[in-house]
Amino acid sequence: MRIAVIGPAFPYKGGGAHHTTELAHRLAAAGHDVTLESWKAQYPSFLYPGEQTIATPEGEPFPGTRHALAWYRPDGWLRTGRRLRAQDLVILVVLSPVQVPAYLGMLFGLGGRNGRGPRVVALCHNVLPHERKPYDVPLMRRLLKGADGALVHSAQQAQLARDLAPGTTVRTAVLPAHLPTPGPGAGARPGAPEGPWNRLLFFGIVRPYKGLDVLLRALARVDDVALTVAGEFWGGTDETRALISSLGLEERVELRPGYVPAAEVPGLFARADALVLPYRTATASQNVFMAYEHGVPVIATRAGTLADHVREGVDGVLCEPGDVDSLTDALRRFYAPGEPARLRAGVRPVDSEPHWSAYLEQLLTTGPLVTSGTDGEERTA
Template sequence: MSPARVALVGPVHPYKGGGARHTTELAHRLRAAGHPTMVESWRAQYPAALYPGTQTVDEPEGEPYPDTRRELAWYRPDGWWRAGRRLAREADLVVLTLFSPVQVPAYLGVLAGVRSVRGDRTRVVALCHNVLPHERRAVDVSLVRSLLRRVDGVLAHSADQALLAQGMRGAGAGAPVTAVLPPHLPDTGAVVPPEPGERRHLLFLGIVRPYKGVDVLLRALAAGAPGDVSLTVAGEFWGGTAELEALTAELGLGDRVRLRDGYVPAEELPGLYAGADAVVLPYRTATASQNVWLAHEHGLPVIATRAGALADHVREGVDGLLCAPGDADDLARALEEFYTPGTPERLRAGVRPVDPAPWWADYVERLLSA
């Protein structure tokens, strides 16, 4: 494949989380594959009212990408158009990384700027981390549809997401390319192998929103896990902790559940993993997630639902257990099975860290083909 000049439009440090890590790692991988790459990032990505968590962090969670501009702002439409005109002159391919419909107006402005300079000669691809939000509004559909019908190509992270994108693009549009979201894990320092023995403790890690199913996990913990097993729920609670605190008290779990509200920086992750027997991912719905690979990187098995791509990275009975999404009884069954004698250590022995290289090589190739 001949080299292509690529411009990625998306979040990088100081923005936090998987989205910023993915954009940064993708830029590094594209350059390593011989494609000159630049990043057009944000100085203000979302209005604070639309993102209740902390948007930025002080320390980067991976190696920053050097050829990066941070000039886009959600409140400066003139800057969107100017960025598009600049990218049209500098790139053969512009990649718009879509996480939320809130980004669509800015991306339409960037796209208009690209087209004003080079027409269709600079290709524009929408890289959809989520085609639509898990918890969506009617306006979300119309916003995303307006973008997907104007770009030259779409990359999605699962067959279901590609099908959704195809329906929104309409008849006659090119089929979206599907690529598995590759590993882009935070740099947590040296990984310490877990000590032998059981902790009698489980961990949920990540933003806490209804679709993540933490309420299902609490009900399953009360019904299926042995009485001496506890749980930490660590992450930003969108909407606060009051509802889950009430459910914890109602289920009689007050002394077994810790709700740790707030973004978890990379340096705190090893300690959380070291104190747990397994990570539990009780999602009702999912697209793609790094949480299975992140747990395996720290030597922990995973108990997950068969939602989205979660089950694709769990080997049932080897390095984790699976259950039905949104089903507290089935998750309770999995927790009970996990704590049968010898099972935690057997599953932990089956855990293997992921090798990122082949996943990224395939991803880069598929992105460029889109």
């Protein structure tokens, strides 16, 4: 099958770029003729305040990736769509509704849903953002109605897509692990003492829906536990620093603002008893898989699909989203005598192969399939 994947790739950073690139590699490994179309300018800087790109690739770039798309060149959107008309399948990787105008331009260039052009699937990491703008709903509704189908990562997201665009074919698949993994021994602590290190880790971009403020308030109620916060701060660090000061946590909270290169990730996890995911809302999080790859338990809320991947009392502890009391209780349960070591012993790296196999199967069968009848005429199944 001739497949075009359209989405971010190196030099863009983060989970979306890693996933798009890994998806292209896996489709090619399955025998498909794959083209990866990426961006030279994905978002205007005022909509994405952090650094969008990195200088060194994290993982293997997909050979022959094109970087022709720009948010400010609608003519390029149309040309890309026209150039891809000969494909059998076009996959639009949706990370934000900000991408949708470009994707609608490509759909127009592809010729629309006429039954003879390529099948188009919207691969939605989030159907709608956790923190929404007035234009998000109309843009996503237009895209979902214009595509032949959508692939999402949770039942809740599937229902949201169907509500926006009734009649759209929507399939659900677990988002498989796709972030760079550590090398051998990356999680080891040479010479480290037995027992807990009394340090937790909050990792990844800091946005309000991720609940760092809830974690800080819970931490203030638990003695002798420190926290490292490593990642880009969406709106700067001033508000977080003020909260830390008001809670008297200056000596216990280490802020490491900025993107964390893959080479530095093992060192962060090597200093942590657990990764904490205090999310108010969630779709899926690669950070659970990343923690387990490093041998680290997870303390998470039951938001989204997080609870599907954390086994309460086996390799982590669960609590309710947005609830300081519940998270405080989870921290205390985690640090009960002997618990950090017992939960660490229960951690196992996730086998991503079954997830990827199911993911590709769902992706390749999303939307109407064009087949040939006995008379040679194309028909839509």
